Amino acid sequence: MEFAPILISLRTASVAIVFTFVIGTWLAYAVYRTKNEIVRSIADALLTLPLVLPPTVAGFFLLYIFGVYRPLGSLLAQIGVKLVFSWPATVLAAVVIALPLMYRSAKAAFTQVDPIFLQAARTLGLSERRIAFRVLFPLASPGLMSGGILAFSRGLGEFGATAMIAGNIAGVTRTMPLAIYSSVSGGRMEEAYRYVVILVLVSFLFVWILNFVSDFRSKKYRLDAGRR
C-alpha cells in the first residue's frame, strides 16, 4: 500500500472545501436574497442538479468546458495552465460534486434563521453586508458548519468526475477512491481492503463530528432566545 493516495485525497478535500464553503455559502445567500420566485426556483434546481446526476455527467461537462481543445481550456493552455489530468482537476471535480451539499445546507440554515432578527437589524440601521456577517451568518453557523463537514466528506469520496477530468495518474491525481478502483482491477484485493478501511474510518470520523456541530453553539446561547 502506498501513502500517496491518502495524502492526495486529504490535500484535495482540504483545498476543495475552502472553495466549496465560500462559493456554496455565497450562492445560497444570493438565492436566499432573491425575491423573484421563478428565478429562485430555477437557480435552486440548477444548483441541486449535480447531487442527483451521476458524477460522470459532471465530469463530462467539466471536460467539455476545460478540455484543451475547448475555448476556455485552450485559453488556459495559452497562459500555461493545463487543468485536465493535473492535480488541480481533482480539486475542481471535488468542488463541483460537493457544492450542492454545501449550497443546500447553507440555504436551509439561512431559511431557519428567524427573520425577526434581520428585521431588527434593519431597523437599527445596519447595512445588508453587516447584517449578513454579524447576524445572518453567525445565526446560521451550525448549519453552515455541518454543511461544510458534509461537503468535505463528499469531496474525500469523489470518484466519477475525478476519474474523467483528472484521470488516475499515480502520485498525482490518484486519490483514495481511484486507488481502490486500481487495486481491485489489478487484483490486489488486500491493498484495496486497506484503502477501504482508511477511507471508511476517516469519513466516519467527520460524519460523527457532524453530530456535535449543531449542539456546539447552542450550548452557549439558545438560538430561540429572541422568542419568549
Added chain:
Amino acid sequence: MSLYVDIKKRYKTFTLEVNFSNGDGTLAILGASGSGKSLTLKCIAGLETPDEGVIKSGDRTLFDSAAKINLAPRERNVGYLFQSYALFPHMTVWDNIAIAIRDRAADKTAVIKALLERYELTGLEKRYPAKLSGGQQQRVALARIFAYEPEILMLDEPFSALDSFLRENMQIELLRIIAEYNGDVVLVTHSRDEAYRICDKLLIMEDGFIRRGGGTKDVFADPGNVTAARVTGCKNISRIRRLSEHRLLAEDWGVELETDRKVEEHHTHIGVRAHDFSHTSSAANAIDVAVERVIEGPFEQTVLLSVRGGARENIWWICGRNEDVSGVDRVFLSGGDILLLTSGVVAPSRNVL
C-alpha cells in the same frame, strides 16, 4: 415632529387602508389581533411595503408610491421594539447595544456605559440574552434602540411577554423613558389599559381600517361607534329605537331609557360600561333585573343580570367586592352614562390628531 400616514395594502383576504396624521404626543393604535395595527407599524418602519400611499415623518418623505420613494428601513430612522424584543441571541448585552451605535458616535464605550447605567444593566454586559429575565431583555432592547437615536419610537405590544407584576413596573418605566424622549412614539396594543396609561392620542382599528381616532380620554368617554365602544371595554351594547330627543328603547334589553345627550337619527346603538350601573344610588333610569350569576374577582365582582320581561341580552355589571348583590332586583343608570353609538362601519376619512 409629526407623522403622516396615508397607505393602502391589499392581500387576498385582507385590505389595510390607514389614514392619519399625528401632530405631537404619543399615539396608541388599539385593536384586536388581526386588525392590521402591527402591519401599519411595519409599513412605517419599512419592513413591509404598502401598495400605494405616502408616509412622512416631519418633512422627510419615507414612502411615496407616486414619486417612487421607498426608503430602506435603515434610512428611515425608526426605532422598533419588537414584541419578542428580537435581541441577537449570539451577542452579549454589550454587543447588542454596540452594534446599533452609529459610526459617527465619538466615544462608543462611553455611550454604551451610559446606556447600561440608564437602563440598569450595569454588570449584565457580558451576559447573553437567554440568561436575562423578561424585564432585563426589554431594557436591553430599549437601550439598543436608543443607542441608534431614532426619530420615531415604535412599540409593538411591548408588554405582552411580561407577567402582570413586571408589566405594571415596565409601564411606569416606559412613561419615564417617553417623557425624556423627544421623538414621536407610536404604541400598538390590544390592551386598553396600556393605551390609556401611556398615550394621549388613540386610533382604534378593525379589519384594516381606522374606526375612530382622537384624544385617548375623549375616545374612552365618548367612543362614538360600536367598534370603539367594544375595544375600549364597553361590555353592554344594545340596538336602539329612537323614541324622542332624549328617550330611546334599548331593543336588546327591552327597556326604555332617558338620556342626557340628544338622540340623533344616526344613533343605532347604545353602550353602557359595566361599572356605571348602581343598585343603591337612584338615577334617572331604573331597570328591573334578576341576578343570574356572580363571578368573584380579587377586587371586584362581575354580576350577570337578566332583564325582567324577556329581554334577548343580559347585562354585565361590575361592582365592589364587598357589595351584597344576592338580593338585587333593580339597578339604576344615570342618563349621562349612556354612550350613544353609530353602527360599526363609520370610518372617518381623515384622522388628524
